[in-house]
Amino acid sequence: MGILRDRKAFCVFLLPGLLFYILAVFYPIEESIRLSFMEWGGIGARKFVGLDNYIHMFRDPVFYTAFVNNLIYLVIVVSMQLMIGLIFAVLLTYMTKHVALIKTLYYVPCIITTVAVTQLFRSMYATEPVGLINQILNVFGIRSISWLTNIKTVLAAVSLPEGWRFAGMYMVIFYAALISLDKEVMEAARVDGATDWQLLIRIKLPMIRQIILLTLTMCLTGALRGFDIPFLLTNGGPGNVSELMSTYMYKKAFSSNQYGYGSTLSVFIIIESILVVALLRAVMSEERTFIKKKKHAGGQ
Template structure:
């Protein structure tokens, strides 16, 4: 009876969260998949068109432009959030004072509203009046580089990517820091005694030990960047032209601005599929590395046993 009672309690606590997740995540995904086979303007009868929306998508030049823009956006955002976050997390492990203050200061951008961050960077990039970025360039003698960052085709995509990268750097820093400080010091103190440098300890011992956290953060960061929408849309709405158009902003325009809900749902399904593929590929890469490492350890153990027998 105790086991049955525990199972019932488990289900009772799990059910509300599961129902909410189904309604908030799975139902919208199911509706997007269903609507991707329809032609619908938001009002009136839905018309089944089969794969026509998918054929249209793969013949849409703006779709390809948005896709490649999304890849560049992804590289910038992921590089900033993970590399800078990891770098500051490592620095924090060597600090002995004011660690909590530093973590709090770096985490603050995560809790600032999107509109406030957008306005902050719009002011920094502006030319009339002169924004902070252009003022700094003038002060250091690089006045020739002063430009309207959000209106120039060659600079707009990095300009809308940097705010998103900066915003969540602190969050990943805190995650990496928590993983690093949770390691048992005795694991790498032996390496110090053997003469290993700090860099060797970091890359040969600490990083392999937190590989599961690296996989988690990389998955979160990549899927988040693939779905990036709010800051790029508020800054430029995909302009000038389609220079900063992302998959998510293009999907929003088609669905809610042009009332092409069927085609917009097709773009949403594509975003879902590429997010799933990214997670699958990452897990395959990390799993294969783990299997190789296990084989290497097994071979080393066999070699040592043979030496012991001789």
């Protein structure tokens, strides 16, 4: 432990990670911010245009479409990942056999490649040949739906795969938090006549609220950066009905060679993510302050 108290040794161990962070994270962000004030097609000289890209962004109707779509995508993905993860984690706590097998099976989608997940859902959504979802609808006398071309269903259709994919990961996190709770507290509550539902709502969930806030942060930031599955499924189509901020940014930067405007959109995504994290940190801080005051008042 003595070597860790040496500041020089501490800096030596910290330096490789810090250099990697600067090159892999900080430099690309700095470059995006710089490019957002310029007009550049990828080749030739860069032209400084000041705030023109930002003014254009706030006048761009597709930007607002992508922003609203991103919010809907975020709600669907976060709701699925947290709700499904939490429900299955609670159910696992009541199981006595094959818990490890169930956890593994539900975690498998997290490690499947994005292309495989995309192809799986493309097949399920298909109308010719009829995919699994439409086959189920046909059994109940409902006509097949073109999920990825119907403007009323396409946004939900590109959101569901991402929500399903990582639900197992959050299930494992919630399960680990639930089984680590003090069993004496649960036994005392049962002695006082608490039902399983009351035990969950009034004791277990409040005791893991910090874990819930942490997973909520992970979900929100992940959904704000959602790109791969929506891009592979529809590429933002039909039209811009399923366009997200990330897919629109990619198109402008790498398909239209508008690197300046694409960087402006990426800066907006970064600011969005920072604001979400800052808001959730403020909530967590207020939560800790409230708990400390409550404990202090109880001690008096």
